[in-house]
Amino acid sequence: MIDQDFIDELLVKHEYLSLVSHEDCLTLSCNRDHWLNFASYLSLEETFDLLVDLTAIDHGEDAEVRFSVVCHYYSRVHHDYIRVHVECASNENPEILSISSVYPSADWHERETFDMFGIRFTNHPNMKRILMWDEYPYFPLRKEFPLAGIDTPLPAPDVVEVTDASVEPAPMMGGPFVSSGSGPMSDSEPRAKDESWTEKSEKPV
Amino acid sequence: MIANEVAYNGKVEGDVIVTKADAVINWIRKHSVWPMPMGLACCAIELMASAASRYDISRFGMEVMRFSPRQSDCMIVAGTVTYKMAEVVRRIYDQMGDPKWVVAMGACASTGGMYRSYAVMQGVDNIVPVDVYVSGCPPRPEALLDAMMKLQDKIGKESSVKALTKSASAVSS
Amino acid sequence: MSPTTTKEISIGDVAAREAAGINQMDGEDRMALNVGPSHPTTHGVLRLILELNGDLIEKCEPVLGYLHRGDEKIAENMTYNQFVPYTDRLDYLSPLANNVAYAISVEKLTGLELPERCQAIRVLVCELARISSHLLGMGVFGMDAGAWTPFMYTFTEREKLYTLFEELTGARFTTSYTRIGGVARDIPEGWLDRVSKFCDELPFATDEVEKLLTRNRIFLDRTEGIGQITKEDALAYGLTGPNLRASGIDLDLRKDKPYSGYEKYDFDVPIGTRGDCYDRYLVRIEEVRQSIRIIKQVIADFPSGAWYAEDAKKIFAPPKEKILSSMEELIQNFMIVTEGPQIPSGEVYFEAENPKGALGFYIVSKGGGVPYRMKIRAPSFCNLSILEKLVPGHQLSDITVILGSLDFVMGECDR
Numbered sequence: 001m002i003d004q005d006f007i008d009e010l011l012v013k014h015e016y017l018s019l020v021s022h023e024d025c026l027t028l029s030c031n032r033d034h035w036l037n038f039a040s041y042l043s044l045e046e047t048f049d050l051l052v053d054l055t056a057i058d059h060g061e062d063a064e065v066r067f068s069v070v071c072h073y074y075s076r077v078h079h080d081y082i083r084v085h086v087e088c089a090s091n092e093n094p095e096i097l098s099i100s101s102v103y104p105s106a107d108w109h110e111r112e113t114f115d116m117f118g119i120r121f122t123n124h125p126n127m128k129r130i131l132m133w134d135e136y137p138y139f140p141l142r143k144e145f146p147l148a149g150i151d152t153p154l155p156a157p158d159v160v161e162v163t164d165a166s167v168e169p170a171p172m173m174g175g176p177f178v179s180s181g182s183g184p185m186s187d188s189e190p191r192a193k194d195e196s197w198t199e200k201s202e203k204p205v
Numbered sequence: 206m207i208a209n210e211v212a213y214n215g216k217v218e219g220d221v222i223v224t225k226a227d228a229v230i231n232w233i234r235k236h237s238v239w240p241m242p243m244g245l246a247c248c249a250i251e252l253m254a255s256a257a258s259r260y261d262i263s264r265f266g267m268e269v270m271r272f273s274p275r276q277s278d279c280m281i282v283a284g285t286v287t288y289k290m291a292e293v294v295r296r297i298y299d300q301m302g303d304p305k306w307v308v309a310m311g312a313c314a315s316t317g318g319m320y321r322s323y324a325v326m327q328g329v330d331n332i333v334p335v336d337v338y339v340s341g342c343p344p345r346p347e348a349l350l351d352a353m354m355k356l357q358d359k360i361g362k363e364s365s366v367k368a369l370t371k372s373a374s375a376v377s378s
Numbered sequence: 379m380s381p382t383t384t385k386e387i388s389i390g391d392v393a394a395r396e397a398a399g400i401n402q403m404d405g406e407d408r409m410a411l412n413v414g415p416s417h418p419t420t421h422g423v424l425r426l427i428l429e430l431n432g433d434l435i436e437k438c439e440p441v442l443g444y445l446h447r448g449d450e451k452i453a454e455n456m457t458y459n460q461f462v463p464y465t466d467r468l469d470y471l472s473p474l475a476n477n478v479a480y481a482i483s484v485e486k487l488t489g490l491e492l493p494e495r496c497q498a499i500r501v502l503v504c505e506l507a508r509i510s511s512h513l514l515g516m517g518v519f520g521m522d523a524g525a526w527t528p529f530m531y532t533f534t535e536r537e538k539l540y541t542l543f544e545e546l547t548g549a550r551f552t553t554s555y556t557r558i559g560g561v562a563r564d565i566p567e568g569w570l571d572r573v574s575k576f577c578d579e580l581p582f583a584t585d586e587v588e589k590l591l592t593r594n595r596i597f598l599d600r601t602e603g604i605g606q607i608t609k610e611d612a613l614a615y616g617l618t619g620p621n622l623r624a625s626g627i628d629l630d631l632r633k634d635k636p637y638s639g640y641e642k643y644d645f646d647v648p649i650g651t652r653g654d655c656y657d658r659y660l661v662r663i664e665e666v667r668q669s670i671r672i673i674k675q676v677i678a679d680f681p682s683g684a685w686y687a688e689d690a691k692k693i694f695a696p697p698k699e700k701i702l703s704s705m706e707e708l709i710q711n712f713m714i715v716t717e718g719p720q721i722p723s724g725e726v727y728f729e730a731e732n733p734k735g736a737l738g739f740y741i742v743s744k745g746g747g748v749p750y751r752m753k754i755r756a757p758s759f760c761n762l763s764i765l766e767k768l769v770p771g772h773q774l775s776d777i778t779v780i781l782g783s784l785d786f787v788m789g790e791c792d793r
């Protein structure tokens with residue numbers, strides 16, 4: 001377990017860090033210019049040699065800083081995780097330094113984050129999509145993107161020719177129902193959260 | 206059904222069997238369906254289970270799972286077909302020799318199932334013609350076996366000779 | 379070789395040829411080979427684009443995403459309990475363990491303490507899931523190396539396990555057994571006896587598999603020294619689970635960060651010495667034995683009492699009998715079903731030691747019944763990232779063995 005002394009020392013040594021919370025694990029927020037330094041510090045001088053996870057959060061279109069990258073390091077000595085939040089520069093073309101030179105495991109995580117959020121990791125050796133196909137135009141985990149999806153052509157033109165198939169929004173009206181829990185009964189009635197294609201709104205074309 | 210069966214009475218016909226060509230061809234076809242296991246997701250595990258010890262699909266002459274489309278007759282689409290995978294499924298289907306059949310195993314392959322999302326094709330019938338749909342998430346191996354028996358019935362009723370001559374004339378013309 | 383050859387051996391995929399065409403063909407004798415996404419090693423729709431020099435692999439580029447179903451986006455659109463069935467389908471070889479990992483993550487966010495009986499049930503099902511996953515792992519690993527019989531033996535045992543699961547949860551492997559704050563139902567009568575009977579018989583089957591594989595000359599030739607992963611690489615690429623332990627690192631979250639009462643049970647963590655395919659197989663076999671040990675301890679001292687968090691009125695819906703006979707419980711059930719269990723805002727990261735490695739859930743909640751963001755840290759995803767480094771230098775025929783030994787599942791890798 002990480003104790004208070006460790007945290008204090010860490011914060012003194014690196015003034016670009018700030019403590020966010022220490023509930024399930026130590027959560028720090030890091031200045032984006034230093035986050036590569038901090039990553040190499042954790043791996044080389046501390047014992048956090050396992051980068052277990054790297055992902056991002058979309059705080060919504062109206063948020064002041066829209067995207068932040070979150071990653072978790074694990075130490076086999078402390079038997080504990082450290083979580084680091086970093087805010088991305090620019091809400092339109094979010095960008096941040098890649099840490100895959102320090103932690104090779106970050107390579108795929110960063111590609112996935114790019115794929116899902118469109119956050120570009122500079123200096124990444126192979127910054128391209130990993131889960132969706134290369135030509136896919138959207139970033140699915142952004143908040144404005146509907147779960148049902150958006151009409152797009154299929155990546156293989158010859159298959160499209162024989163089958164006439166394309167990427168179509170999925171029907172949502174049978175989907176899992178959630179109640180908003182507030183307002184009059186008629187509004188809070190359980191319904192699918194994604195309303196891009198329901199009885200009220202036409203199937204998007 | 207009678208018309209499709211091979212009528213044979215040793216005393217009368219000796220070594221000669223008189224039957225319809227369709228009946229013979231279909232009889233042969235339906236008892237040697239070689240599946241192409243298009244194992245995509247969870248349903249593939251049940252597909253494996255139906256090939257393994259307890260359910261033993263070889264009772265129906267279908268244990269010859271061939272991963273090469275060239276050698277197989279029936280594609281069992283077991284699992285979620287994503288848009289990224291759809292192209293591959295279609296290509297593999299195109300590579301299979303005629304006659305060929307498709308079984309959509311499970312809710313995902315049939316309709317998209319519980320995956321109503323941007324990445325999942327809502328049913329494999331968008332890209333390949335499906336002969337038998339199997340419900341369930343995943344269908345039990347019994348359900349798959351039942352579907353395969355239904356497919357056998359379907360094969361038994363096809364007009365194979367007509368299809369053969371039609372495709373032959375299509376090639377020659 | 380001429381591009382025509384490439385065209386014939388690949389499955390006719392334009393992209394593959396192009397991708398390979400860009401970074402090869404400098405030497406005359408190179409060849410691009412596309413393996414997958416549909417291929418005979420039975421682990422799922424992984425595709426590798428290989429650059430071959432004769433039979434030797436010089437470069438390997440894995441392509442994933444053929445089973446990307448959008449689980450994380452789906453999670454943002456439903457209540458916490460509604461997502462449980464989706465966790466089944468992450469690593470569909472050990473759904474029960476996924477269920478438990480997910481439930482514990484959300485409970486950690488609420489700070490809920492579970493009664494002992496519930497924890498014991500969860501440990502029990504986790505270990506059963508581990509056995510079932512490793513059995514399949516060993517079976518198909520044998521198959522990848524050319525041995526069909528072990529697969530049949532292990533599947534016979536898996537079928538017995540499925541019968542047990544079915545009795546407990548109603549489904550063979552899409553179990554959806556946990557709920558936030560408990561499990562779906564208590565264990566049925568006499569079930570524990572049947573589990574211990576299964577555990578008594580299982581060693582015979584694993585011994586049988588070992589007789590067929592462990593000292594089998596062909597198997598040894600195919601696996602020993604193949605796909606060696608050093609300790610440093612294993613850590614650098616974020617490997618977890620048996621694959622990490624086979625490289626000699628004793629990281630097992632059940633010991634290092636015990637959850638659900640694992641600290642009460644006595645078991646060993648097997649580690650390998652060389653980190654090759656053979657070691658990974660041995661580690662799995664031994665883990666099955668250790669799981670049996672844990673299960674026996676759980677059953678020997680099975681706690682009585684409540685099997686769900688009774689005081690968590692806003693999180694766990696009470697059992698059916700109560701709902702149907704009391705108004706208060708009916709309302710409680712209604713609220714939890716329609717609005718979801720009420721989870722305080724905050725963020726949490728929890729990893730459980732699953733059969734494939736550490737399955738992590740990172741959940742950001744803004745309060746209410748629906749998560750704001752859920753990231754699933756899938757062990758298979760991380761384990762596969764080493765392929766780029768691991769495969770070059772091996773022969774083409776080693777690919778199946780290496781893939782088999784890594785024992786990944788695409789459902790969880792692509793999510």
Ligand code: SF4
Nearest residue numbers: 247284311312313342
């Ligand atoms: S139908 Fe169910 S079990 Fe089958 S692939 Fe889809 S989710 Fe998995």
